[in-house]
Amino acid sequence: MQVTETLKDGLKRSYTITVPAADLDAKVNEKLVEAQPEVEMKGFRKGKVPMAILKKQFGERLMGDAMQDAIDGAMKEHFDATGDRPAMQPKVEMKDGEKWQKGDDVVVEMSYEALPEIPEVDLSKLKLEKLVVKADDAAVTEALDNIAKSAKNFEDRKKGSKAKDGDQVVIDFVGKIDGEAFEGGAGEDYPLELGSGSFIPGFEEQLVGAKAGEEVAVKVSFPEEYGAKHLAGKEAIFDCTVKAVKEPKAAEVNDELAKQFGAEDLEALKGQITERLEAEYTGAARQVMKRALLDQLDGMVKFDLPPSLVEAEANQIAHQIWHDEHPEEHGHNHGSIEPTDEHKSLAERRVRLGLLLAEIGRKENVEVTDSEMTQAVMMQARQYPGQERAFFEFVQKNPQMQQQLRAPIFEDKVVDLVVEGAKVTDKTVSKDDLQKAIEALDEI
Known part of the structure; x- marks a missing residue:
């Protein structure tokens, strides 16, 4: 086996690898000898099939494996000897591959970019600042307020009040396309928080200003990329009955709130927030x-x-x-x-x-x-x-x-x-x- 350098320019490397035909033939024979004890063939006892027959039957199939093994071995020997480490997978191409015939030497071109020599760095010369921030009372209080908002409840607004962004409206609705109700487009007593973005774009905005007891026809278009393909891009009208308008009420910051979030009491919750x-x-x-x-x-x-x-x-x-x-x-x-x-x-x-x-x-x-x-x-x-x-x-x-x-x-x-x-x-x-x-x- 011969490896010849054809290019060395900066980090770029190219080599020609020549695998003699005799080496390939020996590799095929080696694989056949290894496999012979397990081969069964009609007319022969297991492990007793003559080598000549095995070679005729399996030789060509094993030749590809032998080529790959030989080239992989040559590449490994090359990298072990030179110490090169390729930056990416080396490019390997068989020279005159279409003209190659059994009995010819195998010649491949291997090219790659070698990883460079990395200089030593004196890490002790590095000077760094580590920013340290303590959680003060204001930050803990802000976090507690956010927790209280997330644990909010909704309470009925005064009779006749108009729904505002952030309010919850309880609605019955039926969706229709071209006047026909469609599957999955209806609901009863549905609590919808306005501004949450949980419904189709444009839906919630049309319920702002509605009062309990009113009926509102909400006109929307399903997005083109909507999950249900039979609805995607279609215009729809949802007949909505507003049954209640509720305003958000943040939970009180106390021991009960702390227990909702798995803490024993408010002080324990504050400690968890600080951490x-x-x-x-x-x-x-x-x-x-x-x-x-x-x-x-x-x-x-x-x-x-x-x-x-x-x-x-x-x-x-x-x-x-x-x-x-x-x-x-x-x-x-x-x-x-x-x-x-x-x-x-x-x-x-x-x-x-x-x-x-x-x-x-x-x-x-x-x-x-x-x-x-x-x-x-x-x-x-x-x-x-x-x-x-x-x-x-x-x-x-x-x-x-x-x-x-x-x-x-x-x-x-x-x-x-x-x-x-x-x-x-x-x-x-x-x-x-x-x-x-x-x-x-x-x-x-």
């Missing part, structure tokens, strides 16, 4: 510190980047930003999206930092444990209620999805490791200051 708020502040402060850490690392290292990784990342950034700017477009039939210079610059930063963190993690033997992966899959599966098992099976069979879940866990573990080696000072700030720091992250 939750400070956990949220800690998470937000970590985001700010992580950005500062990445900014410093980005300024400390410079090395060549694999063009293919930068191009792929720039395309992904451009694609994601386009969809963020066009939320109405859910598919991918939007034609080509060309990355801008800004996208390419951001891609270079991400690739550089990604390679640096990966190298630090590799040298420090950072690994994502099975339990961490299981937890990540479980959290993701919650987005698909009733389909959790199917999602688990999808992840098990999809290495790309596994990598998508593993990558952020790995990065966070490396970041934590880097922070441990840096000089970190605490800085107490207000909740508003922390909020401004978080908002500033989106502006960069």
